[in-house]
Amino acid sequence: MIRSTAEDEYRVVTLDRPDRRNALTRGGLDDLVEVFETASEPVVYLCGAGDAFCAGADLDVVADLDSDEAAAFAERGQDAANAIADYDGAVVAGIDGPARGGGVELALACDVRVATPAATLAETGVALGLFGAWGGTTRLPAIVGEGNALDLSLSGRTVDAEEALEMGLVSRIVADPTTVAAEIAANDPDAIRTIKTRIRDRADSDTQERREATAFTSLIESFEPPNRNG
Incomplete structure (x- = not known):
């Protein structure tokens, strides 16, 4: 159900159940957690097989x-969403x-969300008497604002790629999202991490600034300036 392959520049994690639009069972969630807990690449690209990203939880199981x-x-x-969010590297959806539903919530846990023109997103749980319980009620308002989060979650309506871009649910619309993963992976891995x-640090501003200075100092130790004569 979860396919993980190492490319030259980044790891590709594919939700691979196209006959069910990549809907996830408990076993699929277990596999997803394991993949992100064992991967080591500075960039991971998360995608779905076939013509869908992810339909969320398998409703027959639910x-x-x-x-x-x-x-x-x-x-x-x-756990699966947190494994993505806490991954020691950048995750591109x-x-x-x-x-x-849960497919949106897994995307919300990623660091960068990139849509193709064919992408559509919806928190459809409300129509079924459910809601997004994989972090949807926390990550969605943090990313798109409380008003948009309530609109999407209470109506269950579907937004296309353009509207998702307008509200910040995705950051780009491109023909091939792997190009964004490759673009990020071309940079320094330590700087990416x-x-x-x-x-993602949520400490108070003074603490964040101290940590920022410490992290910058650590990177400087291996910094080599570009050849200005080249």
């Missing part, structure tokens, strides 16, 4: 869960085709 199993399933989805850590 329908059969009892209360304890539902809690465990939600927590495992959160390439959204080509539909992203729904440091920038992610610093930007």
